[in-house]
Amino acid sequence: MIIGHQKQWEFLKRSFEEGQLAHAFLFCGESQIGKKTLAIELVKLLNCQDANKPCGACKNCLDVEKGKFLDFLFVRSGEESNNFEGMFSYNSALPDLKSGEVLTDKKEIGIDQARKALDFLSLRSYFSGYKAVIIDNAEKLTIEAQNCLLKTLEEPKGKTILILVTSQPDRLLTTIFSRCQTIKFFATKEILKVSKNPEQVKKEKETLDELLKIISGSLAEKFAYTKNIKEDPSTSSGQGAIVLEIMRILQKHFRKNILTDNSATKKLKLLDELIYKLTFTNASPKLALEILFLEL
Ligand SMILES: [Zn+2]
Incomplete structure (x- = not known):
């Protein structure tokens, strides 16, 4: 073997x-x-x-x-x-x-x-x-x-x-x-470790923790989070890019848990669909994120 x-x-x-x-x-x-x-x-x-x-x-x-x-x-x-x-x-x-x-x-x-x-x-x-x-x-x-x-x-x-x-x-x-x-x-x-700088990894982890909190939170919290997403002037990332990044972080998280979380496959399928729409159509990033939060 x-x-x-x-x-x-x-x-x-x-x-x-x-x-x-x-x-x-x-x-x-x-x-x-x-x-x-x-x-x-x-x-x-x-x-x-x-x-x-x-x-x-x-x-x-x-x-x-x-x-x-x-x-x-x-x-x-x-x-x-x-x-x-x-x-x-x-x-x-x-x-x-x-x-x-x-x-x-x-x-x-x-x-x-x-x-x-x-x-x-x-x-x-x-x-x-x-x-x-x-x-x-x-x-x-x-x-x-x-x-x-x-x-x-x-x-x-x-x-x-x-x-x-x-x-x-x-x-x-x-x-x-x-x-x-x-x-x-x-x-x-090793390759995974060196390809990201520690600052990035830390930021990603913080974002993931926040997202998991929102996902298990109330509807009001979910809407508030989505509403508050603003363009990031420091990186000139638009809302679309920010939402895509959020989805990729969640995608990575659910992929890791695919063996222990029965619903992970379903969640990943939804993420794939939304990422596709955001990338190739004029779908609204905020709306896509709202859908995601409601479904997860
Ligand atoms: Zn033999």
């Missing part, structure tokens, strides 16, 4: 199903948002034995999860081993390099590890499926190691896939970039 990054996942799944999967990917985005998890899901998808891929329950899926799958190699820097969550808790990879992870004792991922990864990809697949290598924190690859990887990126062979996972793609060579298919990951919550 994939939580979040639905678009990225759908894209990868579709590419695989259509036989269009790239040989090399660059998964980039902030750290700790699930890039590595999705990369591992992809390896499961490629090798799952069930019709409903990835099932997460067949032997291959379970072995990938445990880092025991013979056609899967996970590479990371030594520094990471201390705080690794145990997903790949075993370390049987060396010296036979058949599976599992390659640990380095350095803070960087050097040319030796890159070579091992390439050797691994060039071996024949055990299960005649995909051979997969994930390099986590790929920004830790030395320049030498990156140059070494370029070779395989230029001449990919058969059913192989190399996934570089990084939060600092700018530390990779541009040649690596141009040979990988880049999948960008976004921390949705």
